[in-house]
Amino acid sequence: MEEEIEAYFNASFGSDNFSFFLFEDFNSTLDVYFPITRLVAFIPFMLVCLVGLVGNIFVIILILSSRKMWRTMNVFIFSLALGDLFYMLCLLVFAIEIMHSLGIFMCKLYWTLASLATFSSSYFLAIMSITVFLQAFYPAFSKKLNFTGAALTSLGIWILSLLLGIPFFLYAKVDDYSNCLISWPAPFWNIIFISYRFAIAFLAPLILAGVCLILTQCRIRRLEQSSDPMVTEVKEDVVMIMVLSLVFIVFWLPTHLLEIVLGFTSNLYFSEGTYYIISIIPYLKSCVYPFIYGFLSRNFKDYYNRIFCCKEVPEGDNPPKTSNDGPEDKSTAC
Numbered sequence: 001m002e003e004e005i006e007a008y009f010n011a012s013f014g015s016d017n018f019s020f021f022l023f024e025d026f027n028s029t030l031d032v033y034f035p036i037t038r039l040v041a042f043i044p045f046m047l048v049c050l051v052g053l054v055g056n057i058f059v060i061i062l063i064l065s066s067r068k069m070w071r072t073m074n075v076f077i078f079s080l081a082l083g084d085l086f087y088m089l090c091l092l093v094f095a096i097e098i099m100h101s102l103g104i105f106m107c108k109l110y111w112t113l114a115s116l117a118t119f120s121s122s123y124f125l126a127i128m129s130i131t132v133f134l135q136a137f138y139p140a141f142s143k144k145l146n147f148t149g150a151a152l153t154s155l156g157i158w159i160l161s162l163l164l165g166i167p168f169f170l171y172a173k174v175d176d177y178s179n180c181l182i183s184w185p186a187p188f189w190n191i192i193f194i195s196y197r198f199a200i201a202f203l204a205p206l207i208l209a210g211v212c213l214i215l216t217q218c219r220i221r222r223l224e225q226s227s228d229p230m231v232t233e234v235k236e237d238v239v240m241i242m243v244l245s246l247v248f249i250v251f252w253l254p255t256h257l258l259e260i261v262l263g264f265t266s267n268l269y270f271s272e273g274t275y276y277i278i279s280i281i282p283y284l285k286s287c288v289y290p291f292i293y294g295f296l297s298r299n300f301k302d303y304y305n306r307i308f309c310c311k312e313v314p315e316g317d318n319p320p321k322t323s324n325d326g327p328e329d330k331s332t333a334c
Contacts, residue, residue: 041276045095048283052088055290056081062303069299073237075150076128077293079157080121080244084286087117091283097180104173107180111172115165116158119201121285123157125245126205129212132237136219139230164200167193194263198256209245213238240296244289251285254278 059081063069093102093110102110131150134142145153171182184190216238223231258278294304 042095042098045091045098045280048280048287049088049091049095052084052091052283052286055287056085056088059290059293059300060085062300062307066303069303070147071299072131072145072147072150073128074299075147075154076124076131077297079154080124080289083117083120083124084289086113087121087283087286090114090117091280094279102174102178102180107174108169108172110180111168111182112162112165115168116161118197119161119164120157121248122201122205122209123161124154125241125248126209126212127153127157128237128241129209129216129245132234132241133212133216135230135234135237136216136223191263194259198260202252202256206245206249209241213242213245236296236298240292243292243296247285247288247292251282251288255282 060078063074063078063081090110090113093106093113096102096106131142131145134145168182171184172180173183174180175183182193184193216234220231220235220238255278293300295301
């Protein structure tokens with residue numbers, strides 16, 4: 001048994017293999033000898049998946065069903081929720097893999113959705129930060145970025161994220177131990193793509209977002225005495241984007257750093273339970289985001305309160321004409 005476990009580690013975590021989102025391929029062989037671990041991991045994975053699916057589907061339906069929610073920032077929130085929905089589907093596939101091995105089609109589908117969700121999440125945070133920056137510094141120009149412009153921008157980000165994930169789709173495979181993993185053609189590719197994903201999907205977009213948010217916050221402080229409603233709206237959006245970015249960093253930075261360490265060393269091993277715990281951490285971000293929208297966005301907070309209090313939300317006749325224009329809802333929350 002020890003020889004088979006050692007062979008499993010060599011196959012799954014060799015220098016020419018890459019475990020995206022950390023250790024998603026750690027299940028099949030070891031679970032034969034520890035079947036209880038499979039069940040213990042499967043239950044919390046499914047619970048996290050259920051919470052994330054329900055929360056993000058609720059956000060998507062709310063935006064689509066209410067024309068009052070058709071503003072620029074909510075278009076990007078819709079895209080964030082859609083990406084998190086894809087990510088929860090990845091977790092569902094991951095949970096299925098814990099109980100039963102995947103075929104090559106499901107393996108490639110998993111990696112496609114996973115890379116799409118990972119790249120798009122950080123890019124939408126960056127775009128949201130750029131949007132509030134333009135609203136604060138160039139309000140006349142920002143009004144030109146209406147609902148249609150935001151939708152086209154979102155489409156461009158989805159296409160870019162899909163293209164950036166092509167290498168993961170091409171090299172995804174199911175190995176002899178029924179593990180769904182990335183097998184690069186040469187050992188050094190593992191280090192290259194770990195660094196590539198960290199720089200392109202995490203570091204660069206978050207640095208851009210941080211710079212835009214800091215500059216916007218400084219601008220808002222100078223305009224606090226102004227009676228312009230734009231100032232209040234931008235201030236609210238800045239706080240929400242800051243919290244979303246912080247949550248993203250908290251759940252993703254340890255994962256990226258640990259992947260980098262594992263990429264440069266082959267002597268670091270964890271227990272099976274530790275692998276499962278580390279694997280689920282990034283997925284928790286998708287469960288937290290819907291609650292952040294409800295707490296920090298006035299539009300979402302009002303609708304959350306009215307829906308859960310069973311109060312009817314009056315709808316306007318037309319969607320907002322600009323990113324800042326929309327019918328004001330004066331009804332009170334419960």
